[in-house]
Amino acid sequence: MSEADTKLHPGLNLGPSHGEAHEEAEVVLFGFWVFLMSDLITFGLVFATFATMLSPMSIAGGPGPAEVIDLTSIAMQTTLLLLSTMTFGFASIAMKYEDGRGRIALWLAVTALLGAGFVALEVKDFIHMASIGAAPSRSGYLSALWSLVGLHGLHVTVGIVFVGVMIAQIFALGLTNQVKSRLLRLALYWHFLDIVWVGIMSGVFLAGALSA
C-alpha cells in the first residue's frame, strides 16, 4: 500500500498499524481543521485591524515601532517557537512508531519548555513596553499591537497547558485511541500557531523595524 492510500487527513497520520485510531482520526481531524481555519479568520481580521493602525495618525504621537520593537528578542522568540514545532513533530513520530509513553512525554515536555521560553520573552517585552509608556491605551497602533501579539501569546499559553494535560493523560489513561487522536489535534494546533507567528514576526516586527 502506498503512502497516499493510507493518508486520510493532513498532518502526520498514525497509519494503518494503529487500526481504528487511524481511521477514526479522519472525521475528528477534519472538524479540528474547521476550528483552526475559523481561528485563522480571527487572527487575520485582528491582523487587518493592525494594518489599518500604522499611519502617523494612529500612532498619535505615542511610542512607534522604533521604540517598541526589540528585534533581538523577536529573533530569540522565533528560534524557540520554531524549535518547539520541530520537537512536537518528534513527539508525533514517537507516537506513530510506538516508542512508548516516556519518549512521547519527553518530547512533549521539551516542546512545552520551549513554548514557555517564548511566552516568557514575550511577557518581558510587554512589561518593558508598559514601562516606557507604550501601554495598549496609549494609541490605536499600540492597542492593535497588544491585541494581535497578545492573542497569539494567549494561544501559545493555552497550547502549553494542553501539552501538560496530554502528558498527564498519556500516563493516566495510557495510549488509547482517544489520547492518540487528541495528540494529533494538539500537534496541528501547535504547528498552526507557528504559521501565525511567521505572519506576526514578518508583518508586525520585521516590517515595523524596517519602517521605523
Added chain:
Amino acid sequence: MNATKNDRDDLARQRAHDTRLYIVGFVLAVALTVPPFILAFTGILPRGASLVLVGIAALVQIVVHMRFFLHVDLSRQKREDLQLILFTVLLLALMGGGTIWILTDLAARMH
C-alpha cells in the same frame, strides 16, 4: 519470518522519511527566517525592497510550514481539507482586504 523483517525495514524507512520531513522543514524555515532578520537588523537594502523580500520570505515560509509540518499537499485523492484551507484564505482576503481598503480610504479622506 521474512515478512516481519520486510515490515520492519519498511517501518524504519517510513520513520526515516517522516523524521526527514520535519528536519527539512525546520532547515527551510531557518533559511527563510534568517535573511529577513539580517535585512531588518542591517538595513543594507532600500526600505521598499526589504519589505517586499520580507513579505515573499513570509509567504514561502507559510507554504513550507503547511507542507512539512502540517503535511498539507496536492497529491491526495481527498481534497476537502485543501478546499477548506483555500476557501478560508478567500474569505480572509475579502474581509481582511476589504477592512484595509475601506479604512485606509477613510483615513486618507480625513486629512
